[in-house]
Amino acid sequence: MEYDNMPQSSNIEDRRGQGGGGGGAMGAGGLGIGAIIIIFAISYFTGISPQVLMSGAEMVGVGTQNQAPTQSSAPVDPNDPTRVFLAKVVGGTEGVWAEVLPAQTGVKYEPATLVIYDGATRSGCGGARSAMGPFYCPIDKKVYLDTSFFRDMKTKYGGGGDFAYAYVVAHEIGHHVQDLLGILDKVDDMKQQVSQTQANALSVRVELQADCLAGVWANHANEKWQILQPGDIEKAMATASAIGDDRLQTAARGYAVPDSFTHGSSIMRQQWLTAGLKSGDIKSCNTFSN
Incomplete structure (x- = not known):
């Protein structure tokens, strides 16, 4: 991936080296005690590890929990390669969505902040852990990323690569776009009125749409800055496949339980990322009509 030509965002909050901040009554990832009990109940009846059910939670529909106090940033090296790369990727999302979102939907784009940390920190949704x-x-309105996840991608999730890393960030920014469009609030309301299986299905649609929006971003970023190099798309597709619910559940338990999927199967994640990449059109990301 060629990212030198992308603008560098200032919306980066570097908390690496600060440590702590991940505990508290919110529980894992900002989940309340009631949600954690539900997760363990699902685990009991489906045989799926609670770790699998909670891992990678994107915090869709987190409710009205109190916002955590802001942490001050420790002194950081502005030339740190990881920070520079992430600032470029976020800058690239800002440059694309500031044009594409109002042009295609009439909604103004308001940038999100990327918080990078190691180990644990606090978010407005509760504790964040690697x-x-x-x-x-x-x-x-922040994306939280423990940079050790990139090391995990190299060893567990498709082999990594700059564009694969950018896809992960763009997926989370895709959730921010959904938030600006009011989609997350609507889905949260719907999930309160349906069964757990149906709520899981709605979560899958949200996640697949974020994959598609990541593809829309990549389409326009490549038009603007020629970011894609040979092999980049293949690496991103390998990552999309590796983080499919079926792959993760099978690795953890030896089998998959589709009714418990919250992010989508490997094939579905690849299909929707491809849809956004090919079209560059937000309308092509209507996962709720399919």
Whole structure:
């Protein structure tokens, strides 16, 4: 991936080296005690590990929990390669969505902040821990990313690569776009009125739409800055496949339970990422009509 030509965002909050901040009554990833009980109940009846059910939670429909106090940033090296790369990717999302979102939907784009940390930190949605994976918190409009996730991608999730890393960030920014469009609130309301299986299905649609929006971003970013290099798309597709619910559940338990999917199967994630990449059109990301 060629990212030198993308603008560098200032909306980066670097908390690496600060440590702590992940505990508290909110529980894992901002989940309340009641939600944690539900997760363990689902685990009991389906045989799926609670770790699998909670890992990678993107915090869709987190409710009205109190926002956590802001942490001050420790001194950081502005030339740190990881920080520079992420600032470029976020800058690229800002540059694309500031044009595409109002042009295609009439909604103004308001940038999100990317918080990078190591180990644990606090979010507006509660505690954030590395084991949760990257997530978007709609309460404080921030994306949380423990940079160790990139190391995990190299060893567990498709082999990594700059464009694969950018896809992960763009997916979370896709949730921010959904938030700006009012989709997250609507889905949250719907999930309160249906069964757990149906709520899971709605979560899958939200996640697949974020994959598609990541593809829309990549389409326009490539038009603007020629970011794609040979092999980039294949690496992103490998990542999309590796983080499919069926792959993760099979790795953890030896089998998959589709009714418990919350992010979509490997094939579905690849299909919707491809849809956004090919079209560059937000309308092509209507996962709720399919």
